[in-house]
Amino acid sequence: MLLPPSAATSARHGSIEQVDPSRPDHGDVRFDGIEYAFARRMALSISAGNGLEAVDDGEAEGLAFPVSWLRRQGINADLAVLVSVKGDSMAPAIPDGALVLIHVAERSIASTGVYAFNLDGQSFVKRLVPQSTEADGRPGAVAIMSDNHSYPPLFLSGKDLNRITVVGRVRAVVAEI
Template identity: 40%
Template sequence: MNFGSLVIARLYALGENVNSFEAKQGWKQGYLRAVVRNDDKKSIPNIERAKEIAEALGLEFYIGPPRETGPVYTVELDGADYAPIPRVDARLAAGGGAINDQVERTGALAFRRDWLRERDISPSDACLLKVTGDSMAPTLHDGDLVMIDERRTAIRNRHVYALIDTDGAARVKRLDHVPDQLIILTSDNPAHPVETRASEDMNRVNILGEIVWSAHAW
């Protein structure tokens, strides 16, 4: 929907028309009509004008990075804003897979909001889990903590993902996707074989999200 269509829809919702709203706002005749015209005389408003019109109509005018889709919690430390990322007690097996019958939140770690924004990570769509096993070494070691971005479920080849495999086990693997054919699961540890999921098995793989951060436990 373009800007003019949004204006028309909002005017209808408010029980207004172009002429009455222009008069109510003290705008000169044609100030708003030029934006909603449907001919070659239609005017494309600049940012300042679009903002003025949107605010007059009670619409939010926003330009910027993607904003949170869930509750936003902020902690301020030393003048910087931090967001808590929940830690859950589920395990991601770097080998054969881990079964997590019940998953509960066991606390949180705080990350600077500007750091998260730079990496396009939404705090409300991220969580922390522990890795078990050595199949992803040296990238991930047994006991490492990883952050999953749950919005990133579309496979980007050679990136590392948390997933629920066909047997219901939670795993962490480097993935490659051949559209409509198969998913390739690769371990960074060469001692572990490459695996594939094809046909119906490919459709049963549930991608939990991409691994976007890790912390190594010494």
């Protein structure tokens, strides 16, 4: 259950307090002295398989992350969203049905990492590996890799790089064990 940030409620083992919204880089709520920020869950799914249109009728929710952890990771909670992953191409790192925390402030392929992106109108979560770098610092070629080796890599270079639009970098995975 998520409580609104304005709630000053006593929980069974601690208290939930409102935070000072005038402070820069504040969280949304404080529980037992630890500040948390909510990352909203987007009511859509993204493919870790062969691609799909991003649509789901699920209700949007959110998860709270400790502000101190978000800061250490360089994540702005206001620019982070949770999205469901469908498919097994990124297993075992990202299993089918997991939620991924996407930091939408990271929209360029500066280094190897797992990114959410659109390719030819479909949404994906895959590992993007820059293969070369142009004079302006942008990649000249990118390998799109799945962690599950049943899915072959795809290589884009030159004008084909215009087919890809990075939504953000995946910074955390929330999955059932």
